[in-house]
Amino acid sequence: MQLEIDLLKKNINVLKKDPGIDQTVLKNREKAVIVDALKDRYSLPILLKLLNFLRSSYYYQKAVFRQKNKYDNICKKIVALFNKNMRCYGYRRKHGLLKREGITISEKIIRRIMQEEDLVIKTRKRKRYNSYQGEISPSVPNLIQRDFHANKPNEK
Known part of the structure; x- marks a missing residue:
C-alpha cells in the first residue's frame, strides 16, 4: 500500500x-x-x-x-545565429546560413531545435484589411410613405 x-x-x-x-x-x-x-x-x-x-x-x-544529444553542437550554432541576427531569422534563413557553412541538416530538425530552445520570433500582428470607411454622407430621409401589407389570398 x-x-x-x-x-x-x-x-x-x-x-x-x-x-x-x-x-x-x-x-x-x-x-x-x-x-x-x-x-x-x-x-x-x-x-x-x-x-x-x-x-x-x-x-x-x-x-x-x-546518450549525448547528437545535435548538441548544431543546437549551439542555431542559438548563436538566432541571437546574432537580432532574433528575427526563422528556420528557413537559418537553414540557408548553415548550408553556406557546409552543414547540411533538415529544416524539420532546425524547427524542432528552435522549439526545444524556445527560439520564438517576435512579430507584430498584421492588421486585417477592411474597406469600410464609415458613413460618407448622411442618410437620405424616406419621403415616400407607402403601406406594404400582404393580403392573404382567398382559399377555395
Missing part, C-alpha cells in the same frame, strides 16, 4: 501528472523516471511489475538518458 502511495506522489512531484492517472498508460520514459526515483526504497522487480514495465525496456531507457 505504501508503495502505491509513493508511486502516486512521484507522479505528482516528478512528472507533474494528475494524482488519479493510471500508471499503465504512462510512456516508458516516464516509467523509467519513476523507477529511478523509487529504486533506492523498493526493489527493482517489484517496481517494474507494479508499473507493468519490462526490465529490458527500463535498461534501454536508462541507456537513452545517458
Whole structure:
C-alpha cells in the first residue's frame, strides 16, 4: 500500500501528472523516471511489475538518458545565429546560413531545435484589411410613405 502511495506522489512531484492517472498508460520514459526515483526504497522487480514495465525496456531507457544529444553542437550554432541576427531569422534563413557553412541538416530538425530552445520570433500582428470607411454622407430621409401589407389570398 505504501508503495502505491509513493508511486502516486512521484507522479505528482516528478512528472507533474494528475494524482488519479493510471500508471499503465504512462510512456516508458516516464516509467523509467519513476523507477529511478523509487529504486533506492523498493526493489527493482517489484517496481517494474507494479508499473507493468519490462526490465529490458527500463535498461534501454536508462541507456537513452545517458546518450549525448547528437545535435548538441548544431543546437549551439542555431542559438548563436538566432541571437546574432537580432532574433528575427526563422528556420528557413537559418537553414540557408548553415548550408553556406557546409552543414547540411533538415529544416524539420532546425524547427524542432528552435522549439526545444524556445527560439520564438517576435512579430507584430498584421492588421486585417477592411474597406469600410464609415458613413460618407448622411442618410437620405424616406419621403415616400407607402403601406406594404400582404393580403392573404382567398382559399377555395
